[in-house]
């Protein structure tokens with residue numbers, strides 16, 4: 001074991017790869033195991049926030065990211081009568097002085113950027129899952145199963161990171177049954193990339209159709225057709241998995257007044273094969289503690305805030321950077337490092353958990369009253385966006401004049 005610094009990372013997602021990179025920089029030897037047979041590419045639209053940009057720079061991956069933030073994009077809030085109201089979009093959230101604005105990408109773009117660095121510094125074993133974790137002194141013994149052939153081996157590590165997503169196995173084994181930690185939000189999502197632009201919409205523009213209990217968002221990209229996010233509220237998640245996703249979706253939006261546009265979008269969804277779209281229930285993860293001994297949870301496995309937060313990728317990278325920093329700051333005392341890391345990271349997650357409750361209502365209002373409040377909020381947002389754009393235009397004009 002290289003100087004007692006061998007770390008097992010379970011999960012080859014954004015959190016897992018970020019942890020591999022940050023810990024390798026801190027002198028650790030990372031091994032990633034992943035249940036899937038290979039890498040996941042493409043996927044859904046991800047807004048990447050300034051805090052994420054800062055973390056990506058610390059990881060040395062920022063320049064590897066291919067962003068697809070559309071230039072000159074406008075967002076249209078489509079009302080039930082078909083009126084299009086110019087509105088602030090997801091990417092119009094205020095910029096940070098140091099890091100700039102939010103960037104748009106596909107999840108796979110971030111994955112690819114991380115992989116460009118991770119591939120040279122860590123071992124990745126696909127088709128592999130943990131099935132037992134046993135901590136003895138400074139060492140954690142992990143039984144790993146190759147799910148392709150059923151072979152099992154036990155290996156020793158000095159740290160185990162559970163970065164295996166909402167339905168984490170590491171959490172099941174070390175912290176207890178998932179029912180304790182996974183909290184259903186009573187919502188569903190279906191997200192996919194369009195193969196062709198949406199009729200009647202400029203390629204660089206986005207739309208949102210946000211009605212009580214159901215919404216459709218179209219996120220434009222600079223160099224690809226847009227991605228679509230459908231999200232709707234439900235009483236019971238299980239009932240949403242008994243039929244083909246396309247049949248559920250057509251039923252949920254069946255009486256929408258925007259038949260022509262939705263028809264074109266759903267026809268494209270219907271042509272997609274398995275793995276070309278994401279269809280899932282929305283769940284958050286809440287744990288009182290993210291670490292136990294030398295096992296620590298990271299990313300969605302630890303704190304999933306849901307897609308409504310828009311902070312999953314950002315918080316995964318920030319968490320990984322801060323974890324390695326805390327470990328480097330307490331050499332030889334991993335338990336103290338994990339405690340310090342958790343104490344430092346919790347306020348950020350707590351803050352975004354609260355903000356997410358409001359953001360969820362912006363994505364998909366849960367009552368008529370909230371829908372009206374959302375509408376007012378968007379009007380206020382439109383006014384401040386106008387003001388911001390006017391100020392930007394003035395400062396460009398005055399710097400040109402100077």
Ligand SMILES: Cc1cc2nc3c(=O)[nH]c(=O)nc-3n(C[C@H](O)[C@H](O)[C@H](O)COP(=O)(O)OP(=O)(O)OC[C@H]3O[C@@H](n4cnc5c(N)ncnc54)[C@H](O)[C@@H]3O)c2cc1C
Nearest residue numbers: 011013014015035046047164165169299300310311312313
């Ligand atoms: C539709 C949608 C839109 C989103 N939009 C945004 C956004 O705008 N901005 C943003 O920042 N975030 C967004 N997110 C959230 C963001 O994508 C996630 O928070 C982030 O990707 C989580 O990364 P992760 O590595 O923690 O988990 P995951 O991506 O879930 O990775 C976990 C990995 O662990 C593997 N695994 C699972 N179980 C095992 C096991 N037993 N053994 C080995 N491997 C295992 C899985 O196969 C997977 O590869 C969005 C999410 C969705 C679904």
